[in-house]
Amino acid sequence: MDADVIIVGAGFAGLTAADTLTRHGRSVIVLEARSRVGGRTRTEHYSNGVWLDLGGQWLGPGQERMYALAARFQKTVWPSHVHGRNVLFLQGKHRTYRGLVPFCLPPWTIANIGWAFLRLGQMTKRIPLDSPWSAPNANALDQMTLGDWMRRNLPSRRTHFLMRVAAESVLTVDPDEVSLLHALFYFRSGGGLEKLTSSAGGAQQDRVDGGIQPLAEALAQAVTHQGGHLLLEHPADAIVQEGASVRVDAGPKQLSASQVIVTIPPILRNEIDFRPGLPDSLQKWHKNLPPGRVIKCFAVYERPFWRDDGYSGSAVGDRPPLYAAFDGTPPKGSKAILLGFIEGRDADEWLERPLEERQEAVLECLAGFFGPKARQVVQYIDHCWVTEQWSRGCYAGMARPGAWTSTRPEWQKPFGRIHWAGTETSSIWNGYIEGAVRSGERAATAVLANATSA
DSSP states (O other): OOEEEEEOOOSSSHHHHHHHHHTOOEEEEEEEESSSSSSOEEEEEESSSSSSEOOEEEOOOHHHHHHHHHTTTTOOOEOOOOEEEEEEETTTTEEOOOOOOTTSHHHHHHHHHHHHHHHHHHHHHTSOSSSSSGGHHOOOOOOOOSSHHHHHHHHHHHHHHHHHHHHHHOOOOOOGGSSSHHHHHHHTTTTTTHHTTSSSSSSTSEEEOOSSSHHHHHHHHHHHHTOOOEEEOOOOOEEEEEEEEEEETTTEEEEEEEEEESSSSSHHEEEEEEEEEEOOHHHHHHTTTOBEEEEEEEEEEOOOOHHHHHEEEEESSSSOOOOEEEEEOOTTTEEEEEEEEEHHHHHHHHHHHHHHHHHHHHHHHHHHHHHHGOOSSSEEEEEEGGOOTSSSSSSSOOOOOTTHHOOOOSSSSBBTTEEESGGGGSSSSSSHHHHHHHHHHHHHHHHHHHHHHH
């Protein structure tokens, strides 16, 4: 055999699995379709000294594995800028507030927002993280969409809009496209919707200086130093289980190992020729877990002018296509940065428009938040993950209505000698980089256990 284990995908899940295995003395080959490591993280550096995380970028409390990786590779972690007033721009009115809840709104709206977060929090606690389909009333929850629940329970138009922004910022799909059961599972997996939408104390609390992808590159170097082999631009075409071994075809290469870990996004798994074929339930699960759609937008300025006016850089508004913005300025950066997202169905529409038109629309939204200076950019960049061949979307796969209960997928259980990893297979921090790391650890641990018992 060519290796003890072959790993398909060199994102954080695959690299973590390879790191764990090579540290236990196993021989490993990592196949990666892209010309780089990092998966759905990608950091670009520009000649003016600006660096941007075009993919995943934030860390937050509870993401112990990611903080441990940053410490291991001596990467500086710094907090997102949250000081100052947040902006709420609704129906042409410019308001400001501090914290998570916009107390500048009418009392009825605030009460409805508070009730919605409380009720969703209660519902999420009833979802078993390892088997969401076994939750009480799971069939009914799975047949509904999150949008159905919002229409039934959020009579305030403002509350409905703000909940849609919160949901899309986390799920990157329209609330009508995702199973309510999956949304509840996803929220609980990350500690609740409030935590997932918060900066201070939440999932957007911290950044890694220099970007997230260099952390993946450091992990890849560790794997190779420990004896592992990394083959870039080698997508897996077929995975064939043959008795006591598994053969992986990657273009002209045919490699064999005793076990395989597949870490690529679910949408790509059905494009691999598995022999024997995957169970119908798994194939259906992969098909019904399409990724979210997001265009990540960056406006670069000479200095953070919004701070001079007392703004934090965080904003929410109802002017399309940019409904939320954040301050992405590094503490020692040469330039200042505002960033935001075009998500779900808006991303579908705006992807078809020219870059110049997207730039104009995004800057108009930022000007509505922070004033006319927001139009005076020195650089505008956006990136759409839907167009990346080996991602097809971001942040993660989102289950369609009925997917969990109709398939009851063995989403974490090995299929023969094939193990599953990737953030979509994680019970904790599903959809986040932390979830990818945890899934890689889980799969590697299962491989080691299998080898010990064999």
